[in-house]
Amino acid sequence: MATSTAGPAQAYTYSRPSGLAGGLLGLSTSGGTTSAGPRQHPHFFSGLLTRPAPAAAALLALADVAQTRYHRPRPTSFRDPVVTCNGDRLRLESFSACCGVYARLDVLQPALDGEVHERGTTNVDVNGPLRESLARVGGDDPLHLAVGADELAVTTLDGAVVEKKVPLPDRWLRGFAEVQVITSGFDPRAALPGPEAVRFLRGLPKGRNGVLWAVPAGRGLRITSRPAPGAVCLPGPDRLRTMLPLLRFARGLRAYGPAVTASGGPAASVWELELPGMRYVLALSPESHRGFSGEGAVLDALATEEAADDAELVGALLSFEPRVEPDLLAERAGIGLPRARAALTQLGTAGRVGYDTAEAGFFHRELPYDPERVTAMNPRLRDARALAERGMVTLDGPDAAEVKVEDRLHRVRFGGDGASCTCQWWTEYRGGRGPCKHVIAARIVRGEAGR
Template structure:
């Protein structure tokens, strides 16, 4: 599929009536999206947008060539009732940035019409954003009509970009990682500066290269820098989780993308999904402007390649439920699974599955800050309507193993909220002892396999086809039996 981008003119910043005018050119090939209003804190918005531009321009994977940069897409901008937000991936798709601007950062709002579009965001615009100062009022607009009025037709710029499946899978895997089990702590600003200062002053020439966080309930977080094994106690960062954990973060130099806003951030929160898995860094410049940075588990493994979405439950869901969920999300713009459960009078598992499917279709995203799903339509129609959503090869191969009778379930131990399964899966190079733990909805929360792929990747690259096959064998056999937690819910409604 080709994504058509058409801009009446480049985005710009200019002086107008004694104030600075931020004017973002939206994609004219999409349904009109409007916002126009003043900025109370232009400097915070400026710094957050410059951080997003740093993400877009970054490339930590030295294997990429110049031609790979042609696939970089303009940021996605969404106007919602409770915030404006901009999202983008880095050139190597291993980093994701998001800027959120809430109503408290805005004033004198003249027009607000919800929707999602692409916006023209060039290096020239970033340079102009950097000139914004505090001594002038600032006005912000996303308005296609403004460009049609103030520019000549010959300035219109159009291009077609082949919509890369990796870009779409990247969004999906970011959401999948965010909705998983996360260890989190608030990182003190001084601690953050010390972390980056050490990395800046030390250049590793050999591995391992992890930044290791030691988390103990009620104690200060400890960070260890490999390969020097230098330990740093983060004196203003306390872990309040309920279990001890050690998490290894790779590709740590991507954290330099936070450099620009660290001196101004009022609060910095860290969410870790596990060793070699994505991590999320939320910087609040104030109560109303936030920058989010997500980095994949490895620099050379972009979000699209992580396969984390394969862990999500794959049980079928009625098309009518998905349709109604889409309509509810379009009406409310932001809701969690509990709210959707009440709105549609369905079981919680179906609500979560419906929201996950909407993310897979490019119609929704997960907001880690408020722990809710938001309407955000990457393209104008669901991706499955375009034939762009299909079963990944790994899942197709897993189902083939089940169909060929190559999966033998040896034990299945169920509890009210999880099921542990062990079995043997016959692969191309022999039989593999395989185990998987599923939550009440069929999502993979833990697994193990003897195959070489799993030995190298574990769950950092998503489940292998043998783990998926074992889950398929169990869920296929139990399609007529509701999970215990769903039975419990049914007694309440």
């Protein structure tokens, strides 16, 4: 896995460049974390990629997301994908430069025929020559895949040590953590068979970055400009365009999102293209100009000390499972199921688990940054903790609190639908961008009082 530098950059070191030659797709790995501990250049998999054409096209699509800035496009540096081997599958993850699109390619067991050497997470080198070679992959001939070095990769894809230093801003890292927490609350909203999926995606309006809505209509989806019950938010249709080169392989399209009402505002959504033996997944932020980094979904999970303690306990039990079972973790950790679920949410904020909407469950992986940076990357959380520590929060019964900030007093109320506040942040966003610092501070004090 990549190692953070002191500045806002990520350092990658590869023993050789990734490449495609002689029927071998060799993906070079940087330093990573495995179930056996840290590895400088982990070797996860070697064998056959039985669906080479869709896999090559989907890997190119993933790379396109990583170098794209969908809001106010301008040149940006490329960030190498994060790859996790969960035993029966490989997951490749990326994030757009603008922090508004998360992309993941799941290469599942039917598309793999080989040997798993280790489970774990790393970065893999994706370079210009490799992208050119991937664009030429076609036909049905199986392709040998090596994720990490083996003897074949050393002799076929030899080359000098590769070192990269890529800017990795905090908002990009924060977005990676946010998207897992947000999507874990989504439900399936639409499922289109292959022909309808192709028709829908090819019919999306071009050059549109505004918010639209997809409403079920027969076996397909119809685009509207207004929300309606049962609809899926489609914020910025152009952000789905990396799916278009994959349509010749498409077997279906599924959409996930929160419940929508006729008066609802923009919402994030997940779009999952089913390919032969694979899934290509895009999560879109609520609006093109809004990155996931500012959504604040992680703040509730970071506010309580109990969840942090449970997360440390549960995290020690993870071993790069393709699907994390909360009830089994609760039993092994000796805690209740609600606490185990809260611990998984907390682990998601630290990048230690991702969320798979197709399987409605978490999976273990380790993102390449220090989990302690998450707190530092959330100014609302920092401010809330400062308010709590300075005694600025006064509880007023079980469901209310007063929070003093300088010469102003804000009143927080807790109810069945969450919490509200009298501050300007709450008035403007109504909880749509996560809780304000006053609500977080009140929750911290309530948690301490309940011990």
